[in-house]
Amino acid sequence: MTTELSPRAREIVAVARQLLEEKGPAGLSMRRLADRVGIRASSIYKHLPDKQALEHAIVSTVFEELADEFEAALEHADPVGTMVAIYRRYAKDHPHLYRLMTEQPLQRDLLVPGVEERASLPARLLVGDDPDAGRALWAFAHGMTILELNDRFPPSADIDAAWRAGFDAFRRYAENAQ
Numbered sequence: 179m180t181t182e183l184s185p186r187a188r189e190i191v192a193v194a195r196q197l198l199e200e201k202g203p204a205g206l207s208m209r210r211l212a213d214r215v216g217i218r219a220s221s222i223y224k225h226l227p228d229k230q231a232l233e234h235a236i237v238s239t240v241f242e243e244l245a246d247e248f249e250a251a252l253e254h255a256d257p258v259g260t261m262v263a264i265y266r267r268y269a270k271d272h273p274h275l276y277r278l279m280t281e282q283p284l285q286r287d288l289l290v291p292g293v294e295e296r297a298s299l300p301a302r303l304l305v306g307d308d309p310d311a312g313r314a315l316w317a318f319a320h321g322m323t324i325l326e327l328n329d330r331f332p333p334s335a336d337i338d339a340a341w342r343a344g345f346d347a348f349r350r351y352a353e354n355a356q
Contacts, residue, residue, distance in 0.1 A: 183225075183235065184225060186225050187225035187235070189215065190211065190226060190232070191226075191232065191235045191239060192239075193211060193214050193215050194206060194232055194235075194236060195236050195239065196214075197211055197214060198236065198274045198275060198278065199272060199274055199275065202274050203274060206229075208222055208232075211232075230285065230288065231288055233278060233282075234284075234285060234288035235288075236275070236278060237278060237279050237284070238289050238290040240272075240275055240279055241279075241289070241290075241293040241297040242290070242296075242297075244264070244265075244268065245293070245296040245297040245300075247264045247268075248261055248264065248299075248301065251264060251300060252303065252304070256349070257300075257352075258315075258348050258352055259345055259349065261300060262341065262344075262348075265319045265323065266319070266322070266326075269323045269326075270326070270327070273327055276323070277327075280320060298312060298316070301316055304348070304352045305348065305351055305352050306352070306355025308355065311348075311351060315348050318344045318348070322337075322340065322341055322344060
C-alpha cells in the first residue's frame with residue numbers, strides 16, 4: 179500500500195468505516211459500500227484492490243488517530259494511566275473498529291508504512307524503550323479490553339480496580355526504567 183490514498187479512496191475508506199461502525203463486520207460489504215458512496219461495486223476496485231486492502235486502510239487510519247492521542251498522552255502528568263484510558267475508551271466507543279484491528283492477522287505490508295510503529299512507540303517509550311515491556315503493556319490493555327467488551331468479568335468484579343492494578347504495575351515499571 180502506498181502512504182497516500184487518492185481522495186476518492188480516502189472517501190471510500192471513510193464511508194467503509196462508517197458502515198463498519200453502524201452495522202458491524204457483516205454490514206461491511208462491497209455492494210453496500212458502493213451504494214453508500216454512489217458508485218458501482220466494481221468501481222471500488224479501481225481505488226482499493228480488495229476488501230482486505232480496504233480493511234487495512236481502515237486499520238491504518240485508526241492507528242494514525244491513536245498515535246496522535248498516545249503521543250499527546252506522553253505529555254500528561256500520568257502518561258501510563260492516560261494512555262491506557264485512551265485505549266480502553268477507544269475500544270468501548272468503537273468496538274467494531276477495535277475488533278477489526280485485533281481479531282484477525284495483521285498484514286503489515288497492507289498498512290501505511292510506519293503507522294503501526296508510530297502508534298506503538300509511545301507505549302514503548304513509557305517503559306524505557308523496551309520492546310518486550312511495550313508488548314506486555316499492550317497485551318495487558320488488550321486482554322482487559324477484550325474481556326470487558328465480551329462481558330467476561332463476573333457481575334461482582336470491580337473492573338476499574340483491575341485496570342488500576344494493571345496500569346499501576348506498568349507505572350512502577352516505567353518509573354524504574356527511567
